[in-house]
Amino acid sequence: MADYVNAKVQAAAKAAPRAEAEAGGKCPGCGRGISGHEEFCPHCGRRLVPYCTFCGADLLPGETVCPDCGAGTGGIVCPECGTLNQRGFCRKCNHPLTKAAERVLQKAQADPRFQEAVELSRKAAETTDEKEYVRTVKSLNQILAEMLPPAGSTPQQQRNYFSARKIAVVHQQRTLTPVGWVCNFCGCTHSNPGECARPELGGQWQYTETITETTSYEYEK
Numbered sequence: 001m002a003d004y005v006n007a008k009v010q011a012a013a014k015a016a017p018r019a020e021a022e023a024g025g026k027c028p029g030c031g032r033g034i035s036g037h038e039e040f041c042p043h044c045g046r047r048l049v050p051y052c053t054f055c056g057a058d059l060l061p062g063e064t065v066c067p068d069c070g071a072g073t074g075g076i077v078c079p080e081c082g083t084l085n086q087r088g089f090c091r092k093c094n095h096p097l098t099k100a101a102e103r104v105l106q107k108a109q110a111d112p113r114f115q116e117a118v119e120l121s122r123k124a125a126e127t128t129d130e131k132e133y134v135r136t137v138k139s140l141n142q143i144l145a146e147m148l149p150p151a152g153s154t155p156q157q158q159r160n161y162f163s164a165r166k167i168a169v170v171h172q173q174r175t176l177t178p179v180g181w182v183c184n185f186c187g188c189t190h191s192n193p194g195e196c197a198r199p200e201l202g203g204q205w206q207y208t209e210t211i212t213e214t215t216s217y218e219y220e221k
Contacts, residue, residue, distance in 0.1 A: 040075075040086050047073050053086040054098055056156045071098055088156070089163035101160050108164040117143045121167045140167075176207040 027034050029046035039049045051058050054076075057068035064073050076097045077083070078090040085091055088101035096102045108114050120140040127133050149161035180189035182205075185198040189206065193199040 054088055056154045069098060088160045094166050104160045105164040114165055118167055173212045175210045177210060178205050179208050180206050182206055
């Protein structure tokens with residue numbers, strides 16, 4: 001009977017964060033409004049569930065480090081971009097943050113199907129033919145749609161599986177920036193034609209080209 005009572009007490013203690021969060025729809029840490037379904041507060045980052053958000057293991061009240069995966073209950077700061085995370089992969093730059101995430105990423109990179117998807121992504125980024133781009137992206141999205149985590153995977157394992165199979169898309173944007181106006185009067189470079197003594201003789205703008213690369217995980221269909 002004592003064992004049963006202790007089990008009930010422990011279960012109630014584990015459920016306390018969730019029940020407290022759901023009551024009133026406010027975070028027990030910062031008091032701001034929440035939906036009641038979050039695993040952690042989107043405002044202050046307080047954990048609202050009685051389990052580790054990195055691996056799913058149960059946590060006892062007061063535990064600050066998961067006994068199963070070793071992740072801190074306060075989250076992990078990404079060493080690449082400095083973002084605080086409660087998942088195995090960084091929500092901003094997708095860097096693996098746990099040993100489990102690193103293993104999943106290595107497995108994904110060794111998957112021939114995923115390698116095919118990466119090659120299609122590279123092809124889509126390099127092609128200048130619109131029809132070829134559409135065909136390539138269609139094939140790529142089909143492969144990505146077929147990639148599913150093993151049956152019986154926990155929500156945390158499913159997140160790691162899909163995060164490990166994110167394919168970065170590099171977008172290039174070329175920008176021409178005027179650096180000066182070279183006049184025909186004396187061949188001097190001016191910031192604008194008004195600085196020239198004889199602007200009516202004409203001149204020519206000089207430009208510098210800047211190539212900006214941005215990385216995302218979105219494809220335009």
